[in-house]
Amino acid sequence: MQIYKTIPPSLTKEEVCAIDTELYGLPRHQLHRPNQGHFASMQVCFDGKSVYVTQNETDVPKFMKAISKATHLFHNASFDIRHLRRWCSYPDKKDMFDTLILERILWGGYFDSFGLKDLARRYLDILVSKAEREEFATQETMTPEMLTYAATDALLTWQIFQKQKTFMRPEDLHIWNNLDKPALYAILDFKGMPMDKEKWIKLAQDNKQKAEEIQASLSFNLNSPKQVLEALHKMGIKKIESTEAKTLAQFSQYPLVSNILLYRTLNKRASTYGLDFAERYIEANNKVYSDYDVTMASTGRMSSSDPNSQNLPSEKSYRECFIAESGHEIVVLDYSAQEPRITAYESGDSTLLEALQNKKVDVHTAVTRDIYDDQTIKKSDPRRHFGKAMNLGLTYGLTATGLRRKLYEEDGIEMPYEQAEELVSKYFRKFSKVKYWIDQIRKFGERNGYVQTHSGRRTWLNRYNYHWLNNACNSPIQGGAADVTKLALARFRSDCQKANLEFPVIAVVHDEFVLHVPKELLETYTKIAETAMVEEAEKLYTGVPFEVEIKHGRSWACKVEEEETLTQL
DNA sequence: GGAGACGGCGCC
DNA sequence: AAAGGGCGCCGTCTCC
Numbered sequence: 001m002q003i004y005k006t007i008p009p010s011l012t013k014e015e016v017c018a019i020d021t022e023l024y025g026l027p028r029h030q031l032h033r034p035n036q037g038h039f040a041s042m043q044v045c046f047d048g049k050s051v052y053v054t055q056n057e058t059d060v061p062k063f064m065k066a067i068s069k070a071t072h073l074f075h076n077a078s079f080d081i082r083h084l085r086r087w088c089s090y091p092d093k094k095d096m097f098d099t100l101i102l103e104r105i106l107w108g109g110y111f112d113s114f115g116l117k118d119l120a121r122r123y124l125d126i127l128v129s130k131a132e133r134e135e136f137a138t139q140e141t142m143t144p145e146m147l148t149y150a151a152t153d154a155l156l157t158w159q160i161f162q163k164q165k166t167f168m169r170p171e172d173l174h175i176w177n178n179l180d181k182p183a184l185y186a187i188l189d190f191k192g193m194p195m196d197k198e199k200w201i202k203l204a205q206d207n208k209q210k211a212e213e214i215q216a217s218l219s220f221n222l223n224s225p226k227q228v229l230e231a232l233h234k235m236g237i238k239k240i241e242s243t244e245a246k247t248l249a250q251f252s253q254y255p256l257v258s259n260i261l262l263y264r265t266l267n268k269r270a271s272t273y274g275l276d277f278a279e280r281y282i283e284a285n286n287k288v289y290s291d292y293d294v295t296m297a298s299t300g301r302m303s304s305s306d307p308n309s310q311n312l313p314s315e316k317s318y319r320e321c322f323i324a325e326s327g328h329e330i331v332v333l334d335y336s337a338q339e340p341r342i343t344a345y346e347s348g349d350s351t352l353l354e355a356l357q358n359k360k361v362d363v364h365t366a367v368t369r370d371i372y373d374d375q376t377i378k379k380s381d382p383r384r385h386f387g388k389a390m391n392l393g394l395t396y397g398l399t400a401t402g403l404r405r406k407l408y409e410e411d412g413i414e415m416p417y418e419q420a421e422e423l424v425s426k427y428f429r430k431f432s433k434v435k436y437w438i439d440q441i442r443k444f445g446e447r448n449g450y451v452q453t454h455s456g457r458r459t460w461l462n463r464y465n466y467h468w469l470n471n472a473c474n475s476p477i478q479g480g481a482a483d484v485t486k487l488a489l490a491r492f493r494s495d496c497q498k499a500n501l502e503f504p505v506i507a508v509v510h511d512e513f514v515l516h517v518p519k520e521l522l523e524t525y526t527k528i529a530e531t532a533m534v535e536e537a538e539k540l541y542t543g544v545p546f547e548v549e550i551k552h553g554r555s556w557a558c559k560v561e562e563e564e565t566l567t568q569l
Numbered sequence: 570g571g572a573g574a575c576g577g578c579g580c581c
Numbered sequence: 582a583a584a585g586g587g588c589g590c591c592g593t594c595t596c597c
Contacts, residue, residue, distance in 0.1 A: 221592095221593080223577095223591085223592050223593065224576095224592080224593055224594085225575085225576050225577070225593080226576090226593080226594080227593095242576080242577095243576080243577085244576075244577060244578080245577080245578075246584090264577075264578075265578090267591090267592090268577085268578060268579065268590095268591080269579095271590085271591050271592075272578085272579065272589090272590055272591055273579080276591095296587095296588070296589095297587050297588060298587080299586080299587060299588095301581090301587060301588070302588095303587090303588055303589070304588085304589080305588095305589060305590085306589095307589090307590085308579085308580085308588080308589045308590070309580095310579095310580060310581070310588075310589085311578090311579045311580035311581085311588075311589065311590085312579075312580070313579065313580085314579085314580070314581095338581095339581095392581095392585095393585055393586090394585080395585080395586080396585030396586040396587095397585040397586075398585050399584075399585070401583095401584050402584055402585050403585090404584085405584055406584095406585085466583065467583080467585075467586095470585055470586065471585095471586070471587095473585095473586095474585075474586045474587080475586085475587095477586090478581090478586065478587060479587095481581095482587095509580075509581065510580085510581045510587090510588095511581070512581080
C-alpha cells in the first residue's frame with residue numbers, strides 16, 4: 001500500500017473510488033451525531049493500491065471535487081456522508097455503493113457479522129485488527145499506526161467491492177438502487193424529535209422511586225433472574241425454570257410474584273426509558289436524534305439505535321413526551337394491516353383479498369366473519385380477537401399452542417387447546433390458498449436455502465434453527481413490508497423535494513411514519529405522504545388495496561382523525 | 570476491569 | 582419437547 005498525502009488526481013466517471021473518514025472524540029452512543037467529535041482524516045483509494053490521505057478538514061472539498069465524477073464506495077455510507085456534510089456538500093449521488101448494506105442484501109441471514117474486517121476475511125482472506133479504531137475516540141493526533149489503519153480501511157473497501165460485485169444478481173442491484181440507497185438518503189434527512197424533557201424526567205423519577213420501594217422491601221436482587229428464581233423456589237413454586245413474565249403470570253395469585261411483575265415494568269421504564277436516556281440523548285435544543293440503519297434486519301427491515309425510537313413505550317404518557325414545537329403538529333401515518341395485505345398478494349387468496357377490500361369493516365373483523373361463516377359478527381364481538389391473532393400470527397408459523405398463548409397474553413383470553421386447534425384448521429379451510437402458499441414457500445426454502453420478497457430481496461435460512469422454515473414464510477412478508485416502507489419513504493422525500501418542501505420525517509417505526517410539520521402545511525404534507533404510501537404499496541403489490549391511517553395532534557399520542565370525521569358526520 | 574453471553578422486555 | 586418472526590437496550594454474571 002502506497003500512501004500519498006496530496007490531493008488525488010481528477011477521476012473520470014468510469015473510475016471507482018472508496019472513501020473513508022475518521023473522527024476524533026466521538027462519544028460511544030453518538031457516533032452518528034454531526035455536532036460531536038471533530039475531523040481526523042479522510043482517505044480515498046481508486047486503484048486498490050494507493051491511498052490519498054488528508055488530516056486537514058479544509059482539504060475535504062478539494063478531495064471531493066477531484067473524485068466527484070467517479071463511482072463512490074463506502075463501508076457504512078450513512079456514517080461517512082453524515083459527517084462529510086459538515087465540511088462539504090454531498091448531494092444524493094447515484095453512483096454510490098455501500099459495501100455494508102450490499103453485504104446484508106447479499107448475505108442477510110447467512111452471515112451475522114458485516115464489519116469491514118469480517119468482509120476482509122471472507123472476500124480477501126485478510127485478517128485485520130480494529131484495535132486502532134478505538135484510539136480515535138480518545139486521541140487528538142494520529143500515530144503512524146492510526147494513519148495506516150485509516151488508509152487500509154479505504155483500500156480494503158475498494159478491494160472488497162471488486163469481489164463482492166461478482167456475487168450480485170440483478171435483483172440485488174435493484175434492491176440497492178431502488179430501495180435501500182434512496183431510503184439511506186432519506187434517513188440522512190430525518191429531523192430530530194422534539195421532546196418535553198421535564199415530563200420525561202418526571203415519569204422517570206416516579207417509576208424509579210416506585211421500583212426502588214419494591215426492591216427495598218425484598219432481600220434479593222430483583223434484577224437478577226437467578227436470585228428471583230431461587231426466591232420463588234424457596235417460597236414453594238418449584239416447577240418453574242424461567243422467571244420471564246409469561247411464566248410468572250401463571251402464579252400471579254402470589255403477592256410476591258405480582259410484585260416482581262410490577263417491578264419489572266417499573267424498572268424497564270426507569271432504566272431503558274429513564275434518566276440516562278434523557279441525559280444521554282435529549283440534546284440542548286430538547287431534540288432526540290436516533291440513528292437509523294436501513295438494512296439491519298436479515299429480512300430487510302430498518303432498525304434504530306442511540307436511542308432506539310422504534311421500541312418506545314406505546315403508553316400515552318410516554319408518547320406525550322414527543323411534542324410538536326409551537327406552530328407545528330405531529331402527524332402519524334401508519335399502514336393498516338400492512339402484512340396481511342402482502343400475504344393476500346403472495347397467496348392470491350380471493351377470500352382474504354375480499355376481506356381486505358371490504359371498506360365497511362376492518363380486516364380483523366372481516367376475517368373473523370369468514371372463519372365463522374357469520375357475516376353478522378361485529379367489531380365488538382369477542383371472537384374478533386381470534387381473527388386478529390390469526391391475521392398477525394399465521395405467517396410467523398403460528399400454531400394452536402402459540403395462538404393460545406398470544407390470546408392469553410394480549411387479551412387475557414383462556415382458550416382450550418382443542419378449540420385453538422379447531423380455529424387454526426378452520427382458518428386454513430377458509431383461506432385455503434394461504435395454506436397452500438405457506439406450504440409452497442416452505443418447500444422452496446427447504447430446497448433452496450433462501451426465500452425472497454416480491455422485490456427480490458433475499459433472506460438466507462438457517463437450517464440449524466429448529467423452526468427455520470417459519471422464516472421461510474415470515475421473511476417474504478416482513479421483508480415485503482419493509483420494501484414497501486422504503487419505497488414510500490423515498491417517494492415521499494422526492495415528492496417533498498419537487499414541491500420545494502422540507503422533509504418532515506422525525507421517525508419511522510416499520511409501518512408508521514411520524515412527521516413534524518408547520519400547522520399551515522398540515523394538509524399539504526398529509527396528502528403527499530398518504531399518496532406516496534398508498535401508491536408505492538399498490539404499485540408493488542398490484543391488485544391489493546392499501547390503506548393508511550392518519551392521526552395528528554400536539555404529540556405522538558395524537559388522537560385519531562377518523563374519530564373527528566365520524567362525529568362530524 | 571472490559572467483553573461477551575444471557576435473561577428479560579420494550580416495539581412492530 | 583420444542584410455545585410464530587424481526588430488532589436494541591438494560592442489568593447480571595462469567596470469563597479472561
